Amino acid sequence: MGDTFSSLLELGGPVVLILLVISIAALAVILAKVFQFASARVGRHGLVRQAVTQWRTGERNTAAQNLIKDRSLSAALVRNAMDAIQMLDQQPLSSQERDIREERLREEISARAADRLFALASWLKALDLVTQIAPLLGLFGTVLGMIDTFQTLQESGAAANPATLAGGIWVALLTTACGLAVAIPVSVAVTWFETRLEKERAALEVLLTGVFTAGSSSTVAST
Template sequence: MEVLAHIPAAAWPVLILLGSMSALSLALILAKILQLAPVTGGAAAREAAIQRFLKAGPEAVQVAASLPGKAPADRVLAVTMQALAEGLPIQAVEAEATRAGNEEVASMSSWLRLLDLISMVAPLLGLLGTVLGMIKSFQDLSAAQGSANASVLAGGIWEALITTAAGLLVAIPAAVAASLLTARVETAALRIESATGRLIALAQRR
């Protein structure tokens, strides 16, 4: 509480904004972790479904419907199986798989750019608060007409630097989370491409 009492009034708007960004960032990180937790699983089940589909004949549609659908690759594979079961040309099947895959990737990537934006803007806002605090410190020093000592000036500087520290505390978790979550989306996209590509290749051979 003593530290809060020494924060310059000019820095409070920046700190409040950074606090709001921090809350938003943490909520987004939690939501995306929950959303992306299952996106890379189910490879063995998909391979088994592919083999069943290729042997199913008229019952191929039922095999497509039996996929669990927890991972994006499950849902895209089911769409691809449905297109193949309907007898669509391979080009149309590939187009349908690409459309479904793009929709899944877009869903997984939603809000990640906002995390990137927070990680870039938060340090700049912290620096802005520091500059405003420094301006206030030097204004006080000027008003003292040289009677202020170095300790007073140093105190004003550390008070101003609080916003920079706050900005970094907001930006670092957002940047790390955005990077890790983006990597998980890319892995899930590879799973989609692998599953649908394997199904289409095997279907063409048969």
Template sequence: MEDQIATEVATPVSAPLSDAFGDMVGFIAMGGPAMWAIAVLSILTIALILWKVMRLLSFGTWSGGGHTARALDLWAKGQTDAAMAVLDRRKSLRARLALAAMQAAMNPALDPNAAEAETARVARSLLARARAGLRGLELAATIGPLLGLLGTVTGMIAAFQALQEAGSRADPAALAGGIWEALLTTAAGMAVAIPASVALTWFESVVDGLRHDMEDSATRILHGARVVPADPIAVRRAAE
């Protein structure tokens, strides 16, 4: 009795899902091999976009840079140890670049030019990590329409071959059906390329903003004026 009830409950839920999956597979099959390639590309593109968003979140891209701003204020006041303590163990790219610039500036073995070069090296490495995956989105935006066009061309060839074989007995409705099935791949390719292009533009703007913030922090650390805290003993002696 319990098994019968469980079957009756599961059937209304699983049946629509299986029907939807079957319709989706049938829709993809109408476009031929190119449509299957576009389907795989769409899955990879969605996965890449989600991975990129999570990666940028882990880098603190949208955190606002509050700790970095506080550290820069302490650095400008001459409180170098406190500034570096604020940035210590922070995972955001802004904080890591600012800490690297402070360490380079405080390193007695590095002159100003060497400190700037070391900071630039760290910045390039961090920005390369921030840009990881953008090439894949660019590739998806490029080859999506090409795969769609390929599927359309091959489908049109097959449709006209069938028309030639039918001769005078050709059915215009069958020809029209073959043509619109071939055009499905073009629409599917554009449906993949458009979101990939939008995501690529958005991620590039985010990375550009991150690069601007990192350049600003490095400039303020390496070339900004710092207030050196006065020695209380020297101040007392001068007053005497």
């Protein structure tokens, strides 16, 4: 396998070497993003949905306490919103003043959620750039290889060997294949990350809306 790898680098030239470096860097970023998504428990909303349901039925202390053991991104944001609303409930505020403060709180939590989602989206643009550059680099290597092949063919004149021409062409096409081999899996990874982020963004919007539209504790208790 090592000999095959060495021969691939020798045949493909510097373009294949560049693609190799890009693929290693892309793999490192993908693994780091997988760890980041797993640490933030992206897509895991079971306990949070249950807590929001408890919150809306009046079990506010229980809902907030249940989220302490959940280390997901959504749990942290929803718990912050619940704690802040409970602090508002304890203050002697008029209805108008409470509405103003709650609206400011909602904007603050939304901004915090956007910031956390932005952090999760970091480096995805770099991976997307890899999916665009890798095929172009492969094509560039193919063009250079074809130029070299036809230049050799021209110098050979009437004594040109068709087998040599065919060999030069397939070596030139090798860089295109390497570029596509790098771009395709990275493109799949980027699509997967972006899909998870969109679902997380939608879930956060639904969960936070459920918390803020539940009304004050006195209103919930009276219902």
